[in-house]
Amino acid sequence: MHHFAYRNGIMHCEDVSLETIARDLGTPTYVYSDATLRRHYNVLAEAFHGLDCLIAYAVKANSNLGVIATLASMGAGADVVSGGEMLKAIKAGVPANRIVFSGVAKTEEEMALGLQHGIFQFNVESMPELQRLSRVATSLGLRAPVAFRVNPHVEAGGHAHISTGSAEHKFGIAWHEADIFFDEASKLPGIDPVGVAVHIGSQIMRVEPLKEAWEKVVALVHRLRARGFSISRVDFGGGLGVPYKDGDNPDSPSAYAQQARDVIGQLDVKLVVEPGRLIAGNAGVLISKVEYVKERDGRTFVILDAGMNDLIRPALYGAWHEVLPVKTPALGAPRRAVDLVGPICESTDRFAKDRPMPPLKEGDLVAFMTAGAYGATLSSQYNSRPLVAEALVRGDACEVVRRRPTFDEMTALERAPDWISSG
Ligand code: LLP
Numbered sequence: 001m002h003h004f005a006y007r008n009g010i011m012h013c014e015d016v017s018l019e020t021i022a023r024d025l026g027t028p029t030y031v032y033s034d035a036t037l038r039r040h041y042n043v044l045a046e047a048f049h050g051l052d053c054l055i056a057y058a059v060k061a062n063s064n065l066g067v068i069a070t071l072a073s074m075g076a077g078a079d080v081v082s083g084g085e086m087l088k089a090i091k092a093g094v095p096a097n098r099i100v101f102s103g104v105a106k107t108e109e110e111m112a113l114g115l116q117h118g119i120f121q122f123n124v125e126s127m128p129e130l131q132r133l134s135r136v137a138t139s140l141g142l143r144a145p146v147a148f149r150v151n152p153h154v155e156a157g158g159h160a161h162i163s164t165g166s167a168e169h170k171f172g173i174a175w176h177e178a179d180i181f182f183d184e185a186s187k188l189p190g191i192d193p194v195g196v197a198v199h200i201g202s203q204i205m206r207v208e209p210l211k212e213a214w215e216k217v218v219a220l221v222h223r224l225r226a227r228g229f230s231i232s233r234v235d236f237g238g239g240l241g242v243p244y245k246d247g248d249n250p251d252s253p254s255a256y257a258q259q260a261r262d263v264i265g266q267l268d269v270k271l272v273v274e275p276g277r278l279i280a281g282n283a284g285v286l287i288s289k290v291e292y293v294k295e296r297d298g299r300t301f302v303i304l305d306a307g308m309n310d311l312i313r314p315a316l317y318g319a320w321h322e323v324l325p326v327k328t329p330a331l332g333a334p335r336r337a338v339d340l341v342g343p344i345c346e347s348t349d350r351f352a353k354d355r356p357m358p359p360l361k362e363g364d365l366v367a368f369m370t371a372g373a374y375g376a377t378l379s380s381q382y383n384s385r386p387l388v389a390e391a392l393v394r395g396d397a398c399e400v401v402r403r404r405p406t407f408d409e410m411t412a413l414e415r416a417p418d419w420i421s422s423g
Contacts, residue, residue: 002282003033004369009328011367015396018287018326022365025389025400027289028306030376032062032401034070034394036283037372040253041074044275047257051264053271054120056100058238059085061276061373062284066392066401068092071279077120079238079274083110090117100235100272102149102199104129104170111136115144121272123149123197123235125172130185137190146185147195147235147272150175152216156201156209156239171199178220182229193229195269196220199237202277205250207259210239214263221267235272236260242281244320244370253278277373284372286311286388287326290364291343300338302360307342308349309382311368311375315348323351326365329358340366344383376402386410 003014010017013031021031044055056077059068063085068078069092077098078089089099096117101110104125111133114122124130124146137144151172167174173181178196185193200213214236221231241250264271288306295301313319323340335356342349351368360366368375379388387410390402 001039002036003039004036004285004367006328011324011326013285013393013398016393016398018285018367019365021391021393021398022287022289022326024398025391026404027287027365028304028310028388029287030284030371030388030390031287031398032064032067032280032284032372032390032392034392037067037070037279038074040279040283041071041076044253044257044273044278045075047254048260048271048273051257051261051271052269053273054098054100056098056120056272056274057279058274058276059089060377062280062375063088063377064390064392064401065092066390066399067280067283068094070392077272079276083107083113086110086113086117086119096120100274102197102274106133108132108136111144112140115140115142121145121147121195121233121235123147124181125149127173127181127184130181130188130191134188134190143190143192145192145194147197147233148173148178148181148185148193149197149199149235150178150217150220152198152200152213154200154209154213154216156204156213175216175220178224179227182224182227186229193231195231195233195235195272196224197235197237197272199235199274200239202239203241204239205241205248207240207251207256210236210256211259211263213237214260218263218265218267221269231269233270233272234264234267235274238274238276238278240275240278242277242370242373245322279373281373282370284370284375286368286371286375288366288368290360290362290366293361300336302338302340302357304340304342304351304366306351306368306388307344307383307385308346309344309380309385310342310388311351311371312378312380313374314351315346316378321351321371322369323355323357323366324369325358325360326367333358343385381410384410 056079072093081103099119149172288304292303308315337354340351389404
């Protein structure tokens with residue numbers, strides 16, 4: 001469910017036409033819908049109603065300050081994986097005591113930042129990380145609230161590159177070694193071991209594999225409690241998938257929440273969840289313009305002004321995004337199989353191969369659907385292209401929430417070495 005729809009033949013985001021946005025802001029531009037973000041957060045919040053639950057939005061999905069601020073204003077917490085994400089979440093209004101710090105490679109500086117701000121929890125993934133965190137906390141006269149992220153050895157996730165829960169992945173501690181970690185934590189002066197966390201992958205369409213992982217977490221909590229550890233939190237991670245194409249039918253947030261309730265039962269813990277894609281995925285589209293239509297060797301290449309530097313998911317994961325013309329095609333206009341490609345000098349800069357599309361010509365606009373998550377956050381300046389712009393729409397208002405940098409801004413951090421001019 002989202003708020004992108006055709007009105008009078010033109011696709012709109014809420015009450016604003018994508019043609020108007022393209023005209024005013026140029027292309028490529030990401031456009032996010034405030035109503036869709038809010039709806040997704042609300043659906044989830046309602047599904048967890050009555051349960052002691054922190055919805056920590058996974059900032060990596062879409063870290064635009066406007067998006068985080070929208071969710072923060074509704075009470076969302078944040079799951080962050082770097083000092084930068086942490087500072088962005090705080091800047092956007094997420095209270096520090098609603099921030100979970102995940103990630104396998106936290107630096108001392110990042111740990112100190114989290115401790116000084118008093119964040120809710122560090123999700124720890126290795127013994128050296130635990131020991132470093134204790135050292136940093138002790139040096140600050142503080143104790144770090146810690147959950148151990150366990151690797152439950154459960155396979156899931158929409159693509160091999162976004163699955164994280166089996167032994168070969170770098171993530172988490174082995175779930176059968178959790179006792180060793182709690183024993184060690186209880187001896188460390190800077191650590192307050194409070195919980196167990198899990199995250200097995202992303203774009204998971206069915207709740208069953210999540211159940212298997214969550215049940216392992218709950219069994220672990222029972223075992224640890226029996227050994228005298230007072231575990232007060234479980235973190236079930238993120239991962240529930242969203243529909244990208246017709247026929248995709250992921251399990252619903254309410255099925256997800258019901259399963260969490262069932263698995264937790266009478267455990268008496270605070271629950272943390274870390275949804276990213278579920279909230280931001282179909283709250284955003286990427287608008288792009290057709291630069292050229294090139295016919296060659298019996299193929300038609302529709303060359304867009306958006307490239308893999310703006311939306312890398314098709315190149316990186318073979319991901320499928322619906323691409324719709326911003327203007328509805330004439331009734332009965334024949335569809336033709338084309339390759340949708342970008343301007344980048346790489347063969348992987350192809351969004352779709354042999355995709356049946358209505359007639360497209362130079363200057364036409366298209367919208368990549370379901371591009372709100374892992375779109376702009378993975379964008380780059382590859383080929384020295386300016387970072388893609390982002391806009392947020394609410395009703396009939398549209399605000400630029402990240403403008404396109406100028407050439408001077410784009411190159412401001414670089415310089416030629418002195419020996420060039422002095423030589
Ligand atoms: N928690 C942790 C510890 C994570 O690593 C992730 C995602 C999430 C939560 C949020 O997962 P979600 O609810 O969004 O599925 N770039 C890839 C997805 C990478 C996901 C990385 N971790 C893509 O575009 O499909």
